[in-house]
Amino acid sequence: MAWTALCKVSDLSEGEGRFVESGDHQIALFLIDGQVHAVQDTCPHAGASLSSGFVEDGCVVCSWHYWAFKLSDGTMASGGRAKLRVYSTRIVGEGPDAVVEADI
Numbered sequence: 001m002a003w004t005a006l007c008k009v010s011d012l013s014e015g016e017g018r019f020v021e022s023g024d025h026q027i028a029l030f031l032i033d034g035q036v037h038a039v040q041d042t043c044p045h046a047g048a049s050l051s052s053g054f055v056e057d058g059c060v061v062c063s064w065h066y067w068a069f070k071l072s073d074g075t076m077a078s079g080g081r082a083k084l085r086v087y088s089t090r091i092v093g094e095g096p097d098a099v100v101e102a103d104i
């Protein structure tokens with residue numbers, strides 16, 4: 001695993017998902033209260049892109065069948081067994097050029 005640059009912080013919009021790809025990893029990024037969360041983009045239910053889902057109560061909700069996953073640890077809000085891969089993130093630099101990195 002290594003810290004890998006994904007995009008600029010200024011590419012993200014508060015509360016909205018953004019899809020990024022790095023090598024074999026397809027990742028959904030979310031900016032919530034100034035913190036960047038990164039989870040696998042592919043919904044484990046039937047493969048929807050979670051970056052096109054919506055955020056509610058700290059969860060990403062899949063736009064296809066509304067399964068909700070906690071952005072903090074990838075577990076299902078309902079207590080179901082499916083789980084997302086969660087990537088650690090950090091912001092490097094400051095201002096408009098600050099970069100989002102994930103441990104991939």
Ligand code: FES
Binds near residue numbers: 045
């Ligand atoms: S594909 Fe995501 S809930 Fe069904």
